[in-house]
Amino acid sequence: QKEVEQNSGPLSVPEGAIASLNCTYSDRGSQSFFWYRQYSGKSPELIMSIYSNGDKEDGRFTAQLNKASQYVSLLIRDSQPSDSATYLCAVNEEAGGSYIPTFGRGTSLIVHP
């Protein structure tokens, strides 16, 4: 059973702080990794994708990937109350020539003023 694990939280941080979200995955053959944000009652929206080891920065967001340790993380700098949402980690795993996404359960982030 291929798994993507996330701490369900909630993770509570003050406004302006750095929020750190972590995700581990079980399949070493995983090729691509994604972070999605989901507000309550809405569908997920893509924040970041990362494909190779190291850091990838986009505005206030930084995704970090370590394939050897099988973890991927998301850092949110200068957190804002509008960042309060559930963050889903997704991993694409190759299966029979196609890529099947597996989602973690999500981490609930609360940014308080």
Next chain:
Amino acid sequence: GAVVSQHPSRVICKSGTSVKIECRSLDFQATTMFWYRQFPKQSLMLMATSNEGSKATYEQGVEKDKFLINHASLTLSTLTVTSAHPEDSSFYICSARPVGGEQFFGPGTRLTVL
């Protein structure tokens, strides 16, 4: 960015009826579309993978005769919930993916079965 639409956004139906949900990729061709279901406060559950021109691949525990999926073109996939029951009430979300690309989600369809 890539846009995926879903219709309807909300539907209420009586038990025993069938409901069709459409998923469209508006500005790209999607060789693969996915259908998810999400119950309140729970994670996304992949129901099936839909590939254009071929039969959908259903996840374990998902009844293919109950959840009919048709991916007739590179921009349209439909999910039909047949003989819906109250336990089928959920948030149904589709996503579409261009070749080798990232998934983009539709806005979701909230189904309530009375």
